[in-house]
Amino acid sequence: MAKKTTSSVPKKIGILRGMETTFPDALIPYINEHYGDRGVVAEFCSLDAFSQDEEPAYDLILDRISHEVPFYRSYLKASAIKGTYVINNPFWWSADDKFINNLVAQQVGVAIPRTVILPHNQHPPNTQTTSFRNLKYPLDWQQVFDYIGFPAFMKPHDGGGWRGVTKVNNPEEFFAAYNESGTDCMMYQEGIEFTEYFRCYGVGRKKVHIMRYNPGAPHHLRYKDVPQAPIEPDLYARLERDVLALCNALGYDLNTVEFAVRDGIPYAIDFMNPAPDGDYHSVGHENFEWIVTHMAEFMAEKVLSHKRKPIAFSPGKALDKKGF
16 A cells, blocks of 8 residues: 655646546546645546646646557557656657557567568558568468468457457458558468456556457457356466566567467467556456556556656657656
8 A cells, every 4th residue: 555645746647538438537536635645636637728838737647548649659658748647658659550569568578479570451541552672472372371271260460359359261361361461561461269268357467357358249249248267276387477568578568468368378468558458347347447457556556656757858868768
């Protein structure tokens, strides 16, 4: 539990949200009720045009939407440079993609499916044929199929929420999905024929909540239409270890990690979710209570211990992924 502060100036937490309602609406009153007497105030961010000479209004911001809104992302980077603690680090997340995260996972000993990143099927905006003179053509598709095998999954390298994910069972289905991918940069990934599937919250790079998950069920049943058997202790320990390894390596204070278990080995399928689903109607009562209470505790403790100090830049010094 966070220690009582003696400061008369409250530490302000801002929540930057999009369309979601239940998670942010529960966080703010919980923080104010349980940590208000310790000098913590939480509210929804209220933003206007932001000048380069302006000081941010918040000591800590929880970001739930900037991946969809470039203005918010720039505001968060500016706030971070000026000393605000942002969850999650907007500099690292801006540089992130699922393929690069796979390489990070390999380095920290987390099992991942075999994966290939593919050139765009259609020219991205503001490019033309001469933009791709370094690209081999035709590509060696047989080499790709031999490496990945079937079944496999096509997915955007920067997607989320299962957007654009397609299962393919043969070359014909592969090319049909690839031709539908438009200007997205796609990953082609080995399909793990799993016996168990889990989705895990990681909070503060220290705490883990493991949930059984059914990716094949309708969205509102994915946490409900699952086996009720207890998780085998060795597997539980491995899942917990892998979540913390990934969140610490990526610098995520809030994340979800999905695992498909094959032959007793959990393979990390999706772990770039720094604005993960926290909706009450989706995750259910027990999981919702866990993420609200643990996220509120982490944010309150972090804002009380955080000293708002601008990042000092100098020639030759780069901003690393740990940021602030």
